[in-house]
Every structure is written in structure tokens, then in C-alpha cells.
Amino acid sequence: MTSEQEQPPVRVALPRGDLRTPVDEHLRGVDFLVEGYGSGARTYTFGVEERPGIAVRVFSDADIPIQVALGNYDLGIASKTWVDELLVRHRLDSVVPLRQLDVPTSELVLAGGAGASLAALAEGVVRVATEYPNLAAHYLANARVPDYRLFEVWAQAEAWPPQDAELAIAPRPTVEKEGLEVLGEVHLGGVWLIANRESLANRDLSAALEPLLRIPRATESRGIVTPQPLEITARKRSATAPVEREAFRIAVPDGHAMRHTVAALADAGIAFPGYEVGSTERYPDSGRDDVQVKVMRPQDMPRAVALGQVDLALTGRDWLRAFLATFPGAPVTELCDLKRSKYLLGAVVTEDLPVKTMDEAIAYWRRDDPEKPIRVASEYVSLADEYARSRHLGRYQVIPISGASEGFVPADAEILIEGTETGTTLRANRLTMIDVIMESTNCAIGSAVRPPGKRGELRDDFVARMARAAEAAVVE
């Protein structure tokens, strides 16, 4: 065996989603042919044609900087917004941005409803919704906004202003589509080739690096924008009394949770025109003046309820539990079980592990090195953390991921905290659930304190109708 063959492959992380097509075109242009990547094949690992010794893995854009920082991947192509979202807070020198590629992206902007201005808002408490909490905190600190609340949302931050937040930090096209007013740029975007410092220093990456550096470059943008600071003002903090709403507000989920929710509502004799599978209406029609319906990510609902922005939300018990694992004192509770969308959430490991229980697995992973950190990857960061603590994993790392969890185990993590409905996908990926954390169904959640007056009555009515329908469906 030659020494070349002994080297582990050069590991390259490529983005899924909107960047997939333009990145694939550039890869073809430099004869870096990743068959199936551009066409959106459901596989997540690829080789590169006529370039042995390179292993490609597809990730969510947001996960790539973390994977390169951890050293799981030597090279990556990712949006600079996600690279800087990581580096602006964690100051890792393990990620080396190499060059900006000629791939168009949009900037992140700060935006608010009509008439919003940063200076005027700096007088009181400013609520800011964003998927990018670290870039947002950097911006607000430098703008010297004296008192702010950051709502870290999973998606669609632009849907929060003006009612549920004063400002959003989100990509320019989405805020413009939402009709918000842009107040300033937060990050200028760009797509970059990035590398792990240790790999650059110690490994021969040239087989991948040479072609990737031939991808046409773009003029480097400065990335993070540092705003002009507001003038010093004396503090005018006052306890903000919650705004008393007249209208009863219901949140319903988008995405794949929609199908079960539409069916649960139909069973209870409730229909919201505009809320059907496949529709993208943000505010479906409730059919009455005193009820408002808003479509949002199920992940974001527990927070919206805790903040008093929503009276009733239809989400998954997994997301409620994940939220309460982070914020045990939040005033949000389950009101009724809708008994649909049933699945198991638990600890998933590779089928190839010669063990039956988690305790045996821990002993197996640590058989050579008792201090070895166990890597736990999950979309449910707080649940993963809670699991690792309660199972006494000892030294562990929680690796946050945003979707595309297949294939993390065993290469990039020992354990995946993941949900499964039938187990089919797990089996297809040679994975198995070794420990069940909870059974999740969808449920209605609301404030731990019943809202006063008419809103309280409406909540009781909706919950009673849905609970009856759920019981009836089970009996059938």
C-alpha cells in the first residue's frame, strides 16, 4: 500500500438548498464532478469523478461552518452569513475563509413596519426577530441599542413585525416581499470557500483545493456591517405592561405538519379558508372578526405563546418539550392532545454497533480512551443536552444541525437525537433507535394562565371541540 492510499480522504462539505444549483455549475466548470449533487439526489455522500481520495457530504448551509470548525470536514462552501454567525460570537480561529466565490446571494437587513426607525425605537425596549442571533447581537451592541429582546426564530423572521416584534433581521428579498421597510444592512452576504486551519496546516488537501480555488471569485465584500452608534441617552426603562388584545389569536403550522393539522381542525368542524395543504397564505381567514389566524413554524410557537402573542397554537409535543427544556419557567403548557402525527423521539446510533443498550454503547465508544467526548447531533439542541446529562454521558459535545440529519451517524457524531414515525428512514440509513426519549403527537398549547374575558372563553371552546374530535378519532 502506498502512503497516498493510506491517507484518509479529503472531506468537502457542500450546501443543500438554493445554493446547490449555482455551486454545482461552478464545480462542473472546474471539472469537480459530483454526480447527483446538482440534480438534488436524496443521497448525502458522494465521490468526485476521476478524483479519488475526496469525500463529499451535503449539509444545510448553516451547518457547514460548524462542521469545518469542528474539523469533521477539511473544506466547505457556505454562505458568509452563516460563517460569520458562528465566528462573530465564538471567535474560532479553526475556520479560515479562503475566497469569495462568484455566487450571487442577498444581504441580511434590519427591517421594520411602516414608519419604523432605529433611533426612535432606542427609547424603549426593542424586540428583534431573527434566525441570526449572534449577528443581531453584534449589530445591536454596535448601534448601542440600550435595551433589546432577541427572538431567535427557526424561519420567517420577517413575519414577526410589526405586531409581534418591532424589527426583523432577515434576507432583503424576504423582508421586501413582506412589505417591511429596510432600515439598514447587517451583513453583505457572499458565498465562500472555507477551510479547517488544522487541516490546511497538516494535511495535503491539494487534490480538492486546487480545483476549488479555480472557481471564479467575486470581489470580496466586507461581510459584517458595523452600524453608526446611537447618541448616548439616559435610561428610560419602564416596566412594559402587556398590550391587552381584543382579538383571539391562533397559530397553525406550516410545512409537513400542515396535513395533520388541517385534518384535526376539520374533524373538530373548524375551517380556515386559505389554510390548506400546499397554500402559503400567512394570515388565513378565520371567518370572524374576533379571531386571527397566523401560519408559523411549529418550532417558534411555544415562544410566541409564552410571550403572549398567541392564545392557542397547534404544534408538536416535541417542540414544547424542547422549549421547556431550555426555559423551564416559561408560562406555556399543553392544553390538549390532538393524537395525530405520532412518532418516537429518541437516541439513534448506527446499526453496526455491537451493543444493545446505551450504557454498553458508551463503554464501547470509550473502550480505548475513557475521556473521549461523545458527539450528540440534533435539531433539538436542548433535548440533546438534557438527554446527555440525564444519561450521564460524561464528556460530550452537542452538535446543532438544521435538517439533513441522515448520515451524521456514525461519521460525524456517535448519537443522533431524532424522531421517527415508522423507522423506515432509519433502517434505510443503517440506523437504529437505541433509547426512546418520548412519544410525540401534535397538541394544542396555550399560556399557563387562562386569558381573561372573551379570549379565555374562545380558548375553552376551541380546545373542547378539538379534544372531543381527537377522542372520537381514536375511538373510530
Place this chain on the structure above:
Amino acid sequence: MPDRGLRSQGMRDLGPDEMARFRAVERAFLDATSAEGYREIRTPSIEPLHLYSASGTLSPQALERVYSFLDWNGWSGERVVLRPDTTVAVARWYGDQPAGGVERISYVQPAFRFAPEGEREVWQCGIELFGSAEGSDAEVLTLAQRFLAAAGIEDLSVELAHAGLARSAFAAAGLSAAEQLKAYDRMLEGDANLTAELAAAHPEGAAAVRVLADVDGSSAGYVANLRAAMPSVIPGADSALDDLEGAAKALDAAGVPYRILAGTARNFEYYTGITFRFRSGEQTVLSGGRYDRLAETLGGPSAPACGWAANVLGLIAVQS
């Protein structure tokens, strides 16, 4: 001590010998300060981030080095921090007191800040004098000297500056508040081009800026020279020079040699008057200054304030 990877980066243990020395410094501090009427308080380890995020408290650079996180109430979107600085916390405490008036406060507690290599938990002992203007600069400078002498710190000298002088010079050259912060950092870094740029922007004040930024003073005579050069061309310099003169006289009386510089304090934002650093040989052992707007910035009463803090473990290192 072997590092088995079981301690968080930037954190250290204090063994029995170090604790004995820690307590000795602490006793010297509490004895010296209580003799002058300072009363000890302790503030929470966790504070709301917004206490530190307003202009005039921590600079954006310092803010990015705080340990901030979401606690159990973080669903409201409000972050908390591990106390990165005690002066701001004491200013908040002062605003919470019903009486206002004069408060002489001492504390011994850690502050937490990110540092790439060094310590991230810094045990500080310090004083704050709120609500008293007359003679308070001299009072805190003299007390610093007494404490350091009692703690056995030798070869003392002081670097003295006035935040208002640099600010007035920058304002006269037409710099905005944000530009003043940048210029101040350049001045601390000894950027030679800065004087030329300021002189070009405000030719009338050029000589005054050169005396301030390019020459380090070492006696009250230097203050007199500044007085000859500055007030006519740099508005607002007069009262700053009075402060500086008072501080220089107090140090003369205490027999501590000093140098007068254009700036000493990194965290420029909350200082409004004199700033100073006590050194033992080449080592900075204590620093402080005046921050008359801080209590008001935090929603408390308008009150003059000054004080200083020393790194307890730094003092122990210098002792040995």
C-alpha cells in the same frame, strides 16, 4: 500544574497557599478602605445584559467579550451576563438606594470577560465614591496609594490622564462621538499620524494637541503648559485642567511619582474626568477614574462618581 483538561479555559483554582495570600491582600484592602469610611457590598454574579449595553457603559468591543446567555427566563428574548465589570453594577445599586447622597463603597468580587489566552475570571478589589465632587479625585488617589503600600507593593508610579481633555481636543477637530472613540484607541496605540490629522483638521489647536498627545508630563508644570496652550483654542479644557492639577497635587503630597499622558483607560466610554493607572515597576496594578454620568445613564440620580479597582491575583504576582 498538569492540565488534565478538566478545567474550563481561562479559569483557575486557588490552592491553600494562594488563598492565604489572597486573604492577606483582601485584609489590607478592607482595612485601608474601611478606615476612610468605605463600606463593603457585593453585587449579583448574573446581571441583565441591558445594564451594560447602553452607550456610556461598556464599549461594543468590551461587550463582545462578555459571557452572555439566555437563562430560564430567556424566552422573553432578554439575555443575561456574568458580571463583566463591577463599577456599572455598583452604579445600578447606588440608583436603587432611596437616599442617594454620598456613598463610599468597597467590593471584592470577580469579573468575567473573554480573553483568548489569559484569565477569564478576574478577582477585583475596588472602591466607588458616589455623590461627592469636592476633593474626591484626591481622596481616591491617596487611598489607592495607602492600600498598595499596606499590601507591600513597591516601586509605585502613576500614569494620569483626563478623558475630557482628549474628548475636547477631538470635538474641536470636528470628530463625531464614534470617531472620537476610534481616535482615542489610535492615541493609546501611539499612532503617530493622529496628531497630524487632528492638526490639519483644526490648525488653531495644533500646538495644543501636540503638547497633549506627543509630550508626557511629569510635574504640575506640564499642566501649566497645557493651560497656556489649550483653553483659548479648545473649548471645555479649563475645568479638565483644574481636575488634572488637583490630582497632580495629591500625588505630589503622597510622594508618588507620576506621568501625565493623553489617555490611560481602555474603556473610554464611561470616563468623564481623570483616569489613572498605578504601576509597580512596569506592571499595572490598579486603575480607575471619574465617571460622573454613569449613575444617570442607568436611570439613577445625577451624581458625581469616581473609583478604582485592582486585580487581586495580579497584586499577589507582583508581591512575589
